[in-house]
Amino acid sequence: MPPVKPFWETKTLKEMNPKEWESLCDGCGLCCLVRFEDEDTGEVIPTRVHCRLFDPLACRCIDYENRKAHVPDCIQLRPGNIEALAWMPMSCAYRRLHEGRGLASWHPLISGDPESVHRAGVSIRGQTISEDSLTDPEDALDFEAPDLIVERGRED
Numbered sequence: 001m002p003p004v005k006p007f008w009e010t011k012t013l014k015e016m017n018p019k020e021w022e023s024l025c026d027g028c029g030l031c032c033l034v035r036f037e038d039e040d041t042g043e044v045i046p047t048r049v050h051c052r053l054f055d056p057l058a059c060r061c062i063d064y065e066n067r068k069a070h071v072p073d074c075i076q077l078r079p080g081n082i083e084a085l086a087w088m089p090m091s092c093a094y095r096r097l098h099e100g101r102g103l104a105s106w107h108p109l110i111s112g113d114p115e116s117v118h119r120a121g122v123s124i125r126g127q128t129i130s131e132d133s134l135t136d137p138e139d140a141l142d143f144e145a146p147d148l149i150v151e152r153g154r155e156d
Contacts, residue, residue: 006109007020008020008024008093008097008102008103008109009102012079013079013082013094013097013098014079014080016079021079023109024093024094024097024109025093025094026091026092026093026106026107026108026117026122026123027058027059027060027108027114027117027118027123028059028089028091028092028117028122028123028124029050029054029056029059029060029123029124029125029128030046030088030089030091030092030123030124031075031077031088031089031092032050032051032053032054032061032124033046033047033048033049033050033051033124033128033145034046034047034049034050034051034131034137034140035047035087036140036141044086044087045141045144046087046144046145047140047141047143047144047145048124048127048128048129048143048144048145049128049129049130049131049134049140049143050124050128050129050130050131051071051074051131052070052071052130052131052132053067053070053071053074054128054130056124056125056126056128056130057125057126059117059118059123059124059125077094082094082095082098083098091104091122093107093109104120104122106119106120106122129143
């Protein structure tokens with residue numbers, strides 16, 4: 001009998017059930033960074049400032065289920081809006097699968113270890129500050145994220 005392939009290799013993102021969908025999140029935290037869009041160029045500028053609901057040590061939202069009530073502009077990633085979210089990091093499992101690249105070797109579903117994303121240097125653990133620490137939201141631009149943070153995971 002041939003080995004059973006994992007769900008992410010046999011289903012499209014739209015075919016996944018909620019548990020499968022949520023398990024694709026690698027816990028990197030990159031989607032929780034505050035971003036600005038340049039009105040003239042459309043360029044999205046990520047910062048090293050994280051959302052007030054982000055736990056920088058766990059690399060997870062502290063109130064994921066109710067986040068929209070606290071942060072109305074939090075973008076809920078769904079199969080139908082991935083193409084419109086070009087700012088998603090290259091390492092993001094949702095983006096990788098959408099682009100036909102498969103999961104990276106460090107992804108917890110591949111490695112079996114939720115810490116593998118951090119050891120691989122793909123997460124933002126310990127590299128950010130909270131938006132609550134800023135006097136003015138525009139001050140986040142003073143903490144622009146280096147390209148290295150945003151572009152990791154492209155090659156694997």
